[in-house]
Amino acid sequence: MNKINLCLMFLLLSASYDIQGHNDTAPFDNQHTQNNSLNDSRHYYCTAADGDYFTMLMNLIGSIHKNDFDNLGTIAIFDLGLPPEARAHLCTIEKVIVCDVERKNPHILQYFRTNPDQLIKRGWFTWKPVVIKQALDMFPHILYLDAGTTVLQPLTDLFKHIRQHGSFFLNTGVPIEPRITKPVFEKVIAHMSPAEQDLCSDENTTSIDGGVQGLSHAVYDDYVLPMYNLASDLTVFMDDGSARIGFGEGRHDQTLASIFVNVLGYRMFHHGWNVLTIDGKRSPIHIHWSCRQINTFTSLFRSRNNIDIAHYETFIRYKK
Numbered sequence: 001m002n003k004i005n006l007c008l009m010f011l012l013l014s015a016s017y018d019i020q021g022h023n024d025t026a027p028f029d030n031q032h033t034q035n036n037s038l039n040d041s042r043h044y045y046c047t048a049a050d051g052d053y054f055t056m057l058m059n060l061i062g063s064i065h066k067n068d069f070d071n072l073g074t075i076a077i078f079d080l081g082l083p084p085e086a087r088a089h090l091c092t093i094e095k096v097i098v099c100d101v102e103r104k105n106p107h108i109l110q111y112f113r114t115n116p117d118q119l120i121k122r123g124w125f126t127w128k129p130v131v132i133k134q135a136l137d138m139f140p141h142i143l144y145l146d147a148g149t150t151v152l153q154p155l156t157d158l159f160k161h162i163r164q165h166g167s168f169f170l171n172t173g174v175p176i177e178p179r180i181t182k183p184v185f186e187k188v189i190a191h192m193s194p195a196e197q198d199l200c201s202d203e204n205t206t207s208i209d210g211g212v213q214g215l216s217h218a219v220y221d222d223y224v225l226p227m228y229n230l231a232s233d234l235t236v237f238m239d240d241g242s243a244r245i246g247f248g249e250g251r252h253d254q255t256l257a258s259i260f261v262n263v264l265g266y267r268m269f270h271h272g273w274n275v276l277t278i279d280g281k282r283s284p285i286h287i288h289w290s291c292r293q294i295n296t297f298t299s300l301f302r303s304r305n306n307i308d309i310a311h312y313e314t315f316i317r318y319k320k
Contacts, residue, residue: 042073043159046135046142048101048127050081053147056304061093062312063151069095069317071156076138078131080122081109094317104130104231114239115248124237125252128210129227136215136224143168146211148304150312155299157283158214161276167223168214169261170287171268174207176200176258179251182242183235188259196263208261208268210254211302212287223260230256271302 045064049057057077064075075096079087082098090098101108108123108130128144135142141162143155162168177200180189189200199205215224230236236256241247261268272293276283288294289302301307 038163040073040140041071041159041163043068043071043155044073044135044139044142045075046078046131046139046144047075047147047149048078048080048131049147050079050122051083051086053080054082054086057090057147058316059303059307059312060145060147060149060151061096062315065094065317066312066315067151068154071154071159074139076135076142078127078134080127092318094319099131099134101127102130102134104228105234107234108231112238114252117248119248121252124234124239125210125254126231126234126237128253129224129231129257132213132215133224133228136217136220141216142214144211144213144215145300146302148302149211150301150303150307151299152294152301153297153299157276157278158285158299160278161283162214162216164278165267166216166218167266168212169266169268170209170212171270172207172209173270175203176205176207176251176255176262177203178245179207179243179249179255180259181236181238181240181255183238183240184255184259187233187236188230188256192263199262200259205258205262206268207251207254207258209271209289209302210251210257212300213257219264219266222264223257223266227253227257227260 047057047060061075064072072095076099077090077096078099078101080101082090087098090096105123105126108127111120111122112124113119114121114124132142132144135144141159143159143162158168180200189197192200237252239247239249239252243249269287271288273284273286276285286295286298287300287302288298291301291303291306294301
C-alpha cells in the first residue's frame, strides 16, 4: 500500500465518523505553503495545556524566550481547560497566541481514567492531532512540544531540518505491538497491506515520542490530516484494556502516530546525540529525557517536573 492509498484509506475510515467543529475556512494551497516554509526562517512552536500544566507551560515559554526569542515567530498555545485568569495572563506575553481547540469530537476535553493508578487525562489525547493540524493551518511549519519540555539552546538547526526535510520525530525505542488495542487493529491495521501489518507487529517496530514533533506541510496530507480525521473516533485513541500488556499501556495518540510514522517510512532520531543534515552539511544535536544526560550542549530537555521551573519563568517577556 503506497502513501496515497494509505492516506485515502484513513480518510475513508474517518468519513463515517461524526466530524464536529469543522473548520469552514477556505482550503490553502499546500504547495504554496511548502514553498513558504522554505522561505520563512522564523520558529513556530505549538503546545497545549490546562490548569494542571500551567506551571510547566510557563517554564516552556520562559525557556523559549531565553534561548530562542530572536528567531521566534509565534508560540501557539491551545487551551485544554485553562482557568480564565491563566489564559488572560498568557495573552499578555510577547509572541504568544492562545487558541481554542476545535471540537473534533464531543469528548475531546473530557477527563478519562487512563491507567489503573487513576491517572486522568483529557480526551484520550484526541486533542493532540487536532491542535497540530490547527497550528499547521496557521503556520508553514511547527515544532510541537508537550508543555513539560524545556528549550536549552537556540533551535536554528532543528527548524532548518524541519523546513528542509519535512519532519522531525524522536524514537523512544519502545515496541508498539504490545500497545496496539483491538479497535486500532480492526479499524486501522487490518486495512493495510500484509507487509505493513507485519511491520506493525514486528517487535523491532518502535514508538515515536509524541511530545516532540517537528512538522511541515510536506507531511500534511499523509500524516497530519489522516491523524486529525481519526480524532473523530475516540475508540482508536482510548485504552479499552485490549492491548496485549493490559490497561494503561495503550498510549492513545502515540501508538497511532507511531503506526503512521513507521508505515510511511519517516526517519526517527533518538534521545541522545543525533546528526542532522542542514544545507548538505552535518550538524550535531543533543536531546534527552533524563536529567542525568543533560549537558551544556543539550538543545531540548523533556523535563516534565525535573527542572527549576521558576528560573525560566523569569525570562518571559511581556507586551508593553
